[in-house]
Amino acid sequence: MEFDPASLRYDDQGLIPAIAQDAASGEVLMMAWMNAEAVARTLETGRVTYWSRSRQAFWIKGESSGHVQTLVEMRVDCDRDCLLLQVRQEGPACHTNRRTCFYTAIRDGAEVELMAPMV
Amino acid sequence: MEFDPASLRYDDQGLIPAIAQDAASGEVLMMAWMNAEAVARTLETGRVTYWSRSRQAFWIKGESSGHVQTLVEMRVDCDRDCLLLQVRQEGPACHTNRRTCFYTAIRDGAEVELMAPMV
Numbered sequence: 001m002e003f004d005p006a007s008l009r010y011d012d013q014g015l016i017p018a019i020a021q022d023a024a025s026g027e028v029l030m031m032a033w034m035n036a037e038a039v040a041r042t043l044e045t046g047r048v049t050y051w052s053r054s055r056q057a058f059w060i061k062g063e064s065s066g067h068v069q070t071l072v073e074m075r076v077d078c079d080r081d082c083l084l085l086q087v088r089q090e091g092p093a094c095h096t097n098r099r100t101c102f103y104t105a106i107r108d109g110a111e112v113e114l115m116a117p118m119v
Numbered sequence: 120m121e122f123d124p125a126s127l128r129y130d131d132q133g134l135i136p137a138i139a140q141d142a143a144s145g146e147v148l149m150m151a152w153m154n155a156e157a158v159a160r161t162l163e164t165g166r167v168t169y170w171s172r173s174r175q176a177f178w179i180k181g182e183s184s185g186h187v188q189t190l191v192e193m194r195v196d197c198d199r200d201c202l203l204l205q206v207r208q209e210g211p212a213c214h215t216n217r218r219t220c221f222y223t224a225i226r227d228g229a230e231v232e233l234m235a236p237m238v
Binding site: 001003075076079084095107111114 | 120121122136138140144145146147149150162192193194195196197198201203213214215217220221222223224225226228229230233
């Protein structure tokens with residue numbers, strides 16, 4: 001069955017959440033948003049491209065930082081309203097310079113920082 | 120630092136996306152939504168509890184199906200607007216009876232089903 005980005009279910013802003021996962025380690029790196037055009041560009045170029053809600057612009061991950069995400073495989077969930085991106089991540093995925101954005105755990109009711117920024 | 124569910128950033132519906140990941144295998148199982156009370160209940164009970172947008176009600180995962188999610192660890196992302204739940208998943212996570220909701224891959228422009236329902 002041919003895939004059409006328009007067949008996904010977008011929210012009222014025309015966006016769908018996309019989870020980026022390290023294809024090799026399985027680590028969940030970040031979650032960001034795509035519109036239909038970002039989905040199409042990501043598949044076409046193999047460079048993961050989000051839609052920045054704050055800047056209201058396409059966001060080719062790593063374009064300014066060099067921390068590129070290369071698409072290994074895109075997956076669609078059962079409701080067609082969420083994407084899973086298996087990626088090769090160059091350097092840190094997080095703007096804080098950590099490998100993953102999910103570096104804070106809740107343990108015994110307290111926040112615990114799991115990792116330091118990469119140097 | 121003490122964790123307060125009210126310190127998270129919720130959308131205009133009062134919801135935050137929560138990604139469930141198999142704590143042992145690293146497989147991403149599903150994405151659903153929580154409000155502040157669902158976050159608190161999940162931490163308090165160790166039973167993953169979402170907010171069902173379609174039913175507008177709390178959704179204790181597995182309560183009717185038996186496919187319970189037990190929380191291993193909750194993580195918060197850098198922007199405090201997304202949660203990662205590391206869980207122990209009983210049986211399939213997906214309502215289609217598949218282990219994960221992300222069972223469809225996009226390969227060479229076509230949709231490919233990666234797994235069959237569990238029996």
